[in-house]
Amino acid sequence: MSRNLVELVRRHHAQAAPSALDVLKDAVEQRGEVTDEDRREAARRSGLPEAAVFGVSTFYDDLLTPRGARHVRVCTGTACFAATGDAHVEQLRTATGLELGERAGDGSVSLAETVCLGFCHSAPAVRVTSDEADVVDAGPDVVARVLADTCVAAEEPAWESTLPEPVLTRPGDWSGLRRVREEGISPEALLEAVTAAEIRGRGGAGFPAGVKWGFARAAAGEQKFIVANGDEGDPGSYIDKYLMERNPALLLEGMALAGYAVGAAHGFVLVRSEYPRSKPALEAAAEAARADGWLGERFDVTIVEGAGSYVVGEETALLACLEGLRGTVSARPPFPAQEGLYGRPTVVNNVETLCNVPFVAARGAEPYHALSPDSETAGSKLVCFNERFVRPGVYEVPFGVSMGRLCEELAGGLRDGRAIKGVQVGGPLGGILPAARLETAFDFDALAAEGCMLGHGGILAFDDATSMRDVARHLLRFGAHESCGKCFPCRIGLRRAHAMFAGEEPVSRERLEQLLETLELGSLCAHGGGMPAPIRSLLRWWPDELGLAA
Amino acid sequence: MTAPSLTVAVDGTTVEVPAGATVLDAARAAGRWVPTLCFDARQAPFGACRACLVGVEGAAAPLPACTTPCRDGMVVDTKDPAGRRVATAVVELVLSELPQPPAPHTELAQVAQRLGVGEPRWPGETHAPQPADTRHPYLAFQHELCISCGRCVRACDELQGTFALTATGRGFHANVAAGLDEGFRASACVSCGACADTCPTDAITEVSLLP
């Protein structure tokens, strides 16, 4: 993190200047590409030096591909891969004659890859943008519709709660904030309740939210922020999408409560640009909340859209993206709770985490613990399933239930009589459970003991037709492509790891283990640090499929 | 009123360091070598190269010395085996991305030599050679030699305050550029040379002023 650039941007933000990223995104949306004149304009208006603006313009996916009259973005995420083996990508490339990231000479069409659109329940998904429309279509025949220009908006996933009383799937009604106001609950008391409730972060790290809030509350400075991490980049995960688009009021209430407890007067939601419906939904909910007096003077929000980068889900990179800078990861300390957005103390919480807060505010810590009677982990969790399952969708479940129950009973097992070969839990950095280990409980420690993680709660099945070497290649390609480029193990190591699986050559286990150790111990963040986990699962359970050298 | 100081043991040598010092500061105070590539004492620590991993008693895994603050009573082992394995592997990876071995006078070559890293065993893609950018009378860019350590960008930011340089791209193709990738001369560069001074490879060099 450059303290100087953050300070320059802060000063301009305080004068209501746009971020450099906003200006560049506008240019792409209006004129299809970013020119040097756009960069100079972005520098002038945002206060960011020209060189830094150039750097930003080369980082984010949304800015990289020049757009044709029809801009086709094909999802190359793991759920879409699991559905078609990436055949849909091949078909589009062949049919258009374009490489990914290319625009046709006559400007009529452009092709780009995107990860992920959040339609994992009906993969594969493709997004087509033109002046007239911006449509995300999905399903087995999506390519044909894209080529025929007959795309229709894909259906949103189903949702269901298995709890006696739905919590996260119940529409937010501001009852938590109402109780706090009516009963005069102090910020300290609210913070105590949240801490006692042991709300663990739902974004993957599982860090206790109350502890994080406590750090921010205690930090020096009058200006503080709440930031909701809506950059749900994990392929296979569409939980935050559901919350932001179908239950935005619940998120806003959680943020307002966080602001109250921490002493922050403003919040930001970083919404990924791959979810075009999320920002409008949140802004409509915010308008309504203002009209009803839940947002306003004491706490208000700004909804910001990202620009296409997976790593921006990491909290320091996310703050950089909000500031309009390159979304690279910063070393910690300093932690955002001390020095975060614009250098001010900031709480960064995942969307789902914040959605847990209104229940605790309304009912208290005890009932929250009681939601998962078979687990030490408190509260409930949303999980989602990919298209391979019979009943994919968003489900609210308690912690502690077995993976097998989730996969077979809730989601109905795999379609077309296929068998589960392996299940990747928690996102592309999560371990993979073989069918034989599905009795593992869906919980933090139980999954960790199997080399897996709860992560964000995405449950992604590979069926028996999938080659695990292809899975390795796919995951490592994703990892290398999304590397922010700052730390050496990830920037170079993931590239080398992908290359090991990309061709037909046998893979040296010794060299692979060395890379995995380097990544695990050396990476600056959980992107490089987490990539070894699924590879280790593959090595453990499917070594014969990986093409290892004898 | 003097600032509080901390007592830290590094490889058996005890040193006093001011509060806020990093483990790397303590190691340097104790005269112990820790390999670094992205560190420059004139800049805030960056934490990119990960070559500075050292063992800290009580920590489950080796920690990056340059960004880890000291605690009173900390016990540090600069030769922690896992830390050194990672450092050596990192340097080998870095050598593998360059189209040719680094010149012997460069910091990278010296760190590699000291760690005993020979020719990298990674076949595969390297940075594509480009013609050198010598549009400026004093400063030359050789982009394929850049290892994205960030020191030049940070020198121009934290030392000179001109902000003429930036990191570019992402992942393996990350690199560095001046201005709108227009070369030093057309950018805001004030030719102070801090970037050439800190570059550990020869990606940015001084044009030789010997006749």
Next chain:
Amino acid sequence: MTTTTCGYCGVGCRLETDVRDGLIASIAPALDGPANLGHTCLKGRFAHRFARHRERLATPLIRDERGGPLRAASWEEAIERIVAELGRIRSAHGPDAIAGLASSRATNEDCYAMQRLMRAAIGTNNIDNCSRVCHSPTSFALRKALGLSGATGSFEDFDHADATILLGANPTEGHPVVGARIKQATLRGMQLVTIDPRRIELADYGVLHLSPRPGSNAAVMLGIAHVLERDGFVDHDFVAARTDGFEALAELLPAYAPEAVEAITGVPAADLEAAAHIYGEAANACISWGLGVTEHKYGSEVVQLICDAALMTGKIGRPGSALLPLRGQNNVQGSSDMGALPDTYTAYRSVTDEDVARSFEDAWGVPLSRRKGWTIPQMFDAAVAGDLRAMYIFGEDVAQTDPNTAHVVHALESLELLVCQDIFETETTRYADVILPASSFLEKSGTFTNAERRVQLVAPAIEPPGEARTDFEIIKAVSAAIGHELPWATPADAMDEIAALTPDWAGISHARLGRRGLQWPVAPDGTDAPILYEREFSRPGGRAHFAALPYKAPGDAADEEFPLILVTGRRLQHYNAGTMTRRTGNVELVDADVLEIHPDDAQRLWISEGDTISVRSRVGRIELPAHVTDRIERGHVFTTFHFPETRTNLLVGASADVNTSCPEYKVVAVDVRPIGEEPARVPALA
């Protein structure tokens, strides 16, 4: 690898020189340089090839007749010629018909030697240096108000200040390493107020920018003092315990309410109040200034008013609260410290002070004149009048850098003998009878004193080329030939004599200076003084003195015939006359002086970007390209003086500081128009 101190500006970067086969291969900043902390600028780092440029003077040159060509000569012949002529002139017209100019680029030891030559070998106090044309008002005012002629703190004080007022300086161009340091401090939260007719780069990082009319700085400072007093920022305990004269100032202040100041300066009243509050409310604050304050008719008064602000609020004598004049040249502080001045010996002790004069007489073994000598402007007047007949100038190009070029040239042409000691032929050497080839900072040993009063070692990296010699050796040889031996084998020996004769320098020796130098005053045990006036001021009674000086109009003003005001200054890539930098790769970056003009003025005058335009003042006319920019205010124009072909100083007239004769480079009324419109009234010099 030799560590030395940069010879360009008053920051005094410590540099490591890498030499191969007798040539400089590269220069890098010293990581432990106390003033530069591992940083430097393009001049210190890259602009060193001038040292071996083909135009370097490598042999003595003699001009047998005025207006004739130069021919190579031996050292013996050249020195003989000088000594014979000086002897003749002295016999016929007395020692005061001879004057010397010491170079502010040269070392302390060189300047000390020069003033000893003039005083002891020749017998006159006619010795001056180029601080005359830059910070002499600062020297005068600081001595008058506080006692010592130097910054009251160090560059480090910018790091500890909560606020800083920066007047009439553009450090990101003129003192780049200090400019960078100030910029970093502002990004960490230091509240910077910039006061300059141009919107300098640091104005974009500060919290407030004031753009007063050129020549109105005194009104600005009086206005700030008014607000400080009115709004309760006066530290009465400090004023009572450590100063005198506040009452007189207090009586003056009611006339300088913000509205009245706005009428004089054009600075909005609310902005003036804000500036005063930022300074007054800061726990620690610095005031820093440059030639935009001093190069004015009342520059020395403005500096006294700056001292008033610090004294009123007690923001002096502790870390983060300092008065920091940005001395321009690498050794302009030192050349004056060394007494290369017509009215003082070392450490600004008067030539009329019996005790001091006697101590030098005893040391040098000759009687010394008690009569103050001429300043540089007075020297030129005297030359034209026929009273001054010989000048010995080393390391200064008065024909390019001094004001009123026509007058300077006339003066030089009127002399019977002009000796120039320099590293290149210059505009001034055109008129020289004898030219002695001298050494650059990369070729000599000695010390420079930077703007923090820090005396730092200079060590030679390479030899002077051809038959050129070090200035120290040359001055010794000339002095010996005149008949007064300078008894020093090396510059270190000269420093020992300086220390012995100068209480403030008592603890200084080359051996002690090491890698970090020492900030004078240095006690005999070697303790130096990063902060001055912690307990008392260096004036009688230990008290500082308030000046009660009303605003007075500058020496020039815009009128119908000359409706714009020209301000002259420097750019990053070149240094002053450009003697050194124009002979390096820096010309590839900037190769001409341009005139900066506001878009509204440009439009009104039918001037477009890049047009060659005519600029005419009351005394001269030049032509140069225009650069249209809104960083300058309407009604002002700005240019530099780095390129001799521009002859910028033709435009600058005789107006000068009332106390020190520092020329008013910063307020020159001019007429600007595209070429071809009107023939020149005063022909430009061929």
